[in-house]
Amino acid sequence: MIPVLLPPNPVQHFYRGGDRIAALRGIVPETDHQPEEWLGATVSRFGDPRTGLAITADGEILRDLVAADPAGWTGPVRGRDAGDVGILVKLLDARQRLPVHVHPGRGFAVEHLDCPYGKTEAWYVLDTEPDSAVHVGWNTDLDRDELDRRRDAQDSEWMLAHMNRVVVREGMGILVPAGTAHAIDGGIFVAEVQEPTDFSILLEWSVTTSTREESHLDLGFDTVMPAVSSDRLAPEQLAALISEVGTAPAGTRFRSLLPAAADPYFRLWDAATLGTRTSVRPAGFAVVLISEGAGEFVGGDGRLPVSQGQVLAVPHSFGDWTVEGDAAVLVAEPGAGWPTTLATAELR
Template sequence: MIDMGGGFIKDPKFHDDDLIFTEPIFHEKIWGGRRLQTDFGYDIPDGPIGECWAISAHPNGDCTVTSGQYHGLTLSFLWKHHHELFGKAGGDRFPLLIKILDAEGDLSIQVHPDDEYARVHENGSLGKCECWYVLHAEPGATIVVGQHAHDREEFARMVERGEWDRLLNVIPVHTGDFFQINPGTLHAIRGGTTVLETQQSSDVTYRVYDYDRVQADGTKRELHLVQSLDVVDYAAKPLSTGAVIAPEVDGITRLESCPRYVVDRVRVEGSRDLPTPYDFACVSVIEGEGTAAGVPVTKGSHFVVPAARETLPLEGAMTLVVSHVPREG
């Protein structure tokens, strides 16, 4: 970009279809580890780092563009001032947030609200629909997805009595599994698991139980039982597996399609042109290396494909997770 005294114009040597690479933001968590450094080569801060916000325009972690004509600007700035990059995507904020979570320990037992509850009770926030692609799971690892109480009263009683073995739906987890976590689903990633998370751009989490853990300052993290009782979906049927059963067609597996996002796993062996006829797409390289539109990428690279690019040329040996929002209408 060129500063023209309070405004910006586009540098003519760049194009509207250039990929938008983002600088990850790292968050320390009581349950975090060091796998983001050892497995992905990120330069992370000291301490237990649990989350890499890889593509985000959320106020709690607004990613900076690392190259091209928008170098140094934030993703939220582009959404507001260069919305042509995102086609006709609606809303007052960039709608998705792409994370990598490294769970060395267990995450809290938690649940997220839907859009309407979050709008009313969380100062206009989006709700939090999310999904997990499991990048790594230690042998014997388990995960919590769902619960067994039939109504609010039974749920509250089981929490009060600490009947976690009866309440929680605990299932095995394996590398390559996938889980869709709708609002109202009780859940917890457990130790020994690393996931790529695609979610709505929201940071609202209601904790039901945190194992009575004490933080570095000697305090316990806040619990949110009242809100959790409000939003848990008591009618949802618990899952028994996260195994991906969707077919792979020409290297592409449709992992999820819901009103908030569409998520595909894409395998690249050699060269291919990936159709991207979306308002925009978020891309994460989860294995291997190669090039995207001629730009070198490797495991841990993340970028946004702008609206002007309808095809993404790919070369190399790598696996990607590609997410976009469904077009309205």
């Protein structure tokens, strides 16, 4: 089985953006509110069974292809169901600040959402405007009653003032553990890798098109707020969530772009052929973005010409693979040990 080429899959959203996705993927945006593209997605938007699902050039839903041949796509391992590939990948191009929000952890999802996955995620910065920042975790311990009051008052200024502000640059990787409050400034373009869900708790809905009643996963704030950490994220803890590996030029050997703490959840690699070939990636499901140049994708099942802006869903049955030519690639894979790691989730 050869990799499947995935046509652009832009997603309409409340916030502005998407021009850098369109430029990379070679399309003309339909509106200025298509700031996300879901790459190789076999899960959809929360409460919407279709939006976000990856579709092939032949009009087939990738999830259905995986479910029809799980051994071919994910090998001897199985996730929560036959269509599960253990990861969700997005391009996110924000031209306005995203709201302060939180994603629940696996234990909460098992208990309340009938799902083994939470939504730990990570960002890899592809491009950014000067002085644009991400906001990750609280910079002081918060009183939970105070947090509830500020949430209900939609006190954006208070929330942002109590968060760690991190100015980003191209090539930075930032891990956002489940339970951690976070937001992204306008001007930042990232590749986002995450657990395969769309679970979000909005602490700040007033800057979105959502209402208070659409901000708590249909569970009520009394139920979801225990999934939100109110603890300080100390400087040394924040530093451990940031990788600078990608700020240096890529070589032919695949390198990990995220902190080691991301490995149980997902992995993100890059490499460049430099006119020869990359090192070998082992067989397994992967979502691959050709970020620059052109070349050939080479595996045990054949060769496939590739060029900048293309996205591939790579099946396990393609075998070990490499890239030849003059290209750079970004590779997202399920976490190390997936899916056995799902059984080790801790309750939050």
